[in-house]
Amino acid sequence: MYRYDAFDQRLVNERVAQFRDQTRRYLAGELTEDEFRPLRLQNGLYIQKFAPMLRVAIPYGLLSSRQLRMLAHIGRKYDKGYGHFTTRQNIQFNWPQLAEVPDILADLASVEMHAIQTSGNCVRNITSDHFAGAAGDEIVDPRPYNELIRQWSTFHPEFAYLPRKFKIAITGATTDRAALLVHDIGLQALRNSDGDVGFRVIVGGGLGRTPIIGHVIREFLPRSEILNYLDAILRVYNRFGRRDNMYKARIKILVKEQKPVVFAQHVEAEWERLKGGPATVPDEEVARLAAHFTPPLYEKLAGDDIGFRSAVADNRAFSNWVKRNVFAHKKPGYAIVTLSLKKTGVPPGDATSDQMDTVADLSDAYSFGELTVSHEQNLIFTDVRQSQLLALWSELKDLGLATPNIGLLTDIVCCPGGDFCSLANAKSIPIAEAIQRRFDDLDYLHDLGDIDLNISGCMNACGHHHVGHIGILGVDKNGSEWYQVTIGGTQGERAAIGKVIGPSFAAHEMPDVVARLLDVYVDHRHADERFVDTVRRLGIDPFKERVYAAAH
């Protein structure tokens, strides 16, 4: 993975010193609350219901075991012994003290981490494919470009005060595991017919209050031009994006109001003037970054491990876990493993400091000391030998991280909601838990197959409910908490926004509502049809009828 050099480290150290002084001035009354707000936000610090919340950047979701141990330490020393992995591959701490935040940032800097631009109206943490480097369908390893763009976005002087937050996702595989189409910018690294690396550029997607699927504005951008092109997009947005209404300030609204083709013309005109300029990326720089992401020292293995195959045949529980949590690797004899942070009774995405320490040890023992955080709020070991899967499974079971539910109904994506977040209209964690408790029959869950269930506690859509096959949105009606249901949402290369099935429900009704949606699917599904495929084929009416017939 990328390691800081003296230049990178100095920047982060200087940021710690800067924020320490800003915090001092605020606590001394030299900065007002209004003046301090944007400064703390650009360091990931929100003021929440009970305490400040600090969001720490995990660039493109990639962590070393050493960094994970530091996160465990921070959870223990400054928080209540846990952290929450987010839908943007970051981690949040919900209980730090404001005065201690500079110390936390200093601790992070000691392991090449920071909280820079994890909130505020600026370019946020770059997100990417959580299988990067290991996936069988990878065409271009996105990680050198993730790092290139991380550096470009870090303290970009021109774009620190954008109209609104700005999210960039990057992939290099045929399967889109980073939700490119619902980002402000989605970049798909690919090769043209000459074999040169470049990017398909998607702009103007997003969730939130106005969910929109992004538009391709350029099919192939040579990689050397990527920073010039990003400067062009951001400059057009910075100058012309709306600032009169925060709900209409995202780039998706500008793209929509101008029409994508016109927006693209503005970007191309700006790019014409920047093309070949100082920010043109030299091949040597790409090579320097790529050298940080050379493959680990894989053993040469002939093919599937025989012991692993027989363990799958003999051990049903292990086989269930393999079926859901283990994914194909590009190298024979290796596998990608997902550690489920979706055990029933634990808020989705939460991990204790003790779990983090043990996961760090396991990644050293089983996966070259690295791991990734997925935007579905799970942890990934990308490089595990098949012959060690049984042993790893057994350790993960003891740790409570082997729930065999990846991609299933209970692998719920969920924001912190009204329990923690001051923006929320409604709680989300108890809804997730009620659904997980209701659907606890593993055979039934496996029979239902792939279902993305996403819960957001408000319109800001941190739980990405619009792209859940089943999406649940917390809404406020006259001061009480209600839940609106959408179905048919999809992430990935066929991204679609879910449709609302009708009036919202009370919290206690939610498990029944989900049960009725599933009943319609089970009654009508064709062989090999996923829930969302059945919704697409039938439309929402049969689902709607069943849910509301029973409810009223």
Place this chain on the structure above:
Amino acid sequence: MPQLIKSGAVTEDRWTLLREPAAALPSSPVIVPLATWLGARAELASRADVGVWLAPTDDPALLAADIAALPVIAVDFPRFADGRGYSIARLLRDRHEYKGELRAVGDIARDQLYFLHQVGFDAFVLREGKDAQDALASLRDFTDGYQATARRTPWFRRSGVAAPVAVTES
């Protein structure tokens, strides 16, 4: 009296910022709204002590023809969170090759100074009540940075990784 930071030091400000268009201009150095400038260009350009200020919505390209003659261009930041002026500065410096004084006015405080300086501002009028002497330190918040700015080429062109090619914007 607002304090002016110029070229890294606190100094006396001899310019008057004329916020609203006016029929009669003072005879002392004055910075006028873009509309005033465009309305009386020939006359105003004959004076060497008239500058122009741009609002966030103003197009800096409208000054392209006058750029060599202007002693001062100011860019207004009605709210510190309004970042349009940063792009305006880049365009004035990089695209229109403006070489004169570029000053940031409006809701300006010390924690913006480093980025403002990087995009090309060399003069800053802090908002009322802010100590300019204190603020000077913030110009040195960071030693360096990754990106191409009005002050520097990207780090990867100076780090020794690639030959330092002389490139200019077309």
